[in-house]
Amino acid sequence: MTALYQVLTPAGELLENIEGGLDEKTIVSMYEQMVLVRAFDRKSILLQRQGRMGTYAPFEGQEASQVGSAIALTPGDWLFPTYRDHAAAIVHGQSLSRVFLYWMGHMEGSISPEGKHIMPPCVPIATQMVHAVGTAWASKLKQEQHVSLAFFGDGASSEGDFHEALNFAGVFKTPTIFLCQNNGFAISVPFSQQSSSETIAQRAAAYDIPGVRIDGNDVFAVWLTVKAAMERGLRGEGPTLIEAVTHRYGAHTTADDPKKYRDQDTLADEWRTQRDPISRLKRYMEQNGLWDDVKEAALQKQVTERIDAALVEAESYPKSTPADMFKHVYAEPTWMVKEQEQDLQEPEQKKEVPA
Secondary structure: OOOEEOOEOOOOOEOOOOOOOOOHHHHHHHHHHHHHHHHHHHHHHHHHHOOOOOOOOOOOOOHHHHHHHHOOOOOOOEEEOEOOOHHHHHHOOOOHHHHHHHHOOOHHHHOOOOOOEEOOOEOOOOHHHHHHHHHHHHHHHOOOOOOEEEEEEHHHHHOHHHHHHHHHHHHHOOOEEEEEEEOOEEOOEEHHHOOOOOOOHHHHHHHOOOEEEEEOOOHHHHHHHHHHHHHHHHOOOOOEEEEEEOOOOOOOOOOOOHHHOOOHHHHHHHHHHOOOHHHHHHHHHHHOOOOOHHHHHHHHHHHHHHHHHHHHHHHOOOOOOHHHHHOOOOOOOOHHHHHHHHHHHHHHHHHOOOO
């Protein structure tokens, strides 16, 4: 089995020297971002339960994989998230209010900020991996110094697009980083029941590209591995497959009950209590004089205020209408789209006619 790369132990101790790589400012930013996105995630679940948001995909437990990778990117790099990677989108520059809008059913929630390349969350499994190869290839042909980072889960590694993306990227040596957050379950199916491969990282050998297996709850290991993959890609040496071993604490989505297919109590003790990514980094920071209770209190207050302000902004946004489904489908609407839009409007018009 491919060795699991780890830099920061659960006790907050370093296994290797990070001087010359990670600086104190980046380390503190990692912690602040992970605290922010976890609070955002918990708030979103509450909003869904209150009927103020649609079905939501939580990511608590996977913060290090998303924050550590996204914070390594440069502003011009391309980010391809799945429906569970809004933490990465936020770190790369997406506003909290826009992420709220996405889960409230607004198409405007998928708009990328000016100057950033954040693609809409991809719900079809693994299709974003092929798209990431395409943008990376375009960047290479245009001689731009940009990489494409594609997130996916262990379930996506069983899709055809996974193999097509790695094969094409390997042949054309595109600067693509394939980051698998292996949380052990493709919805309710454990990895052992969907593949005879012991790891996902080992599959890289079939395409003659590097495959790295890392502790996905170790934000230092994630950042350092992604940085190395970026440098490799920009040198023209091609893609990297990264398997970040992690765990989602909660359900696949808010429409799911994980207790029906896994032992929540045992897993919660192992992952939340012993391997939590935020607690791990906090221990390191406290042991090295980078963090204290005063800073923690200030951060918690700032995070609450920021999320509350974003929610007010999102809930003040004009409500979506059924006709919105016809927007942004074609540059110029086809006759079929025009006809369908007219069919939708006619019953609405009839309702407005006085009796």
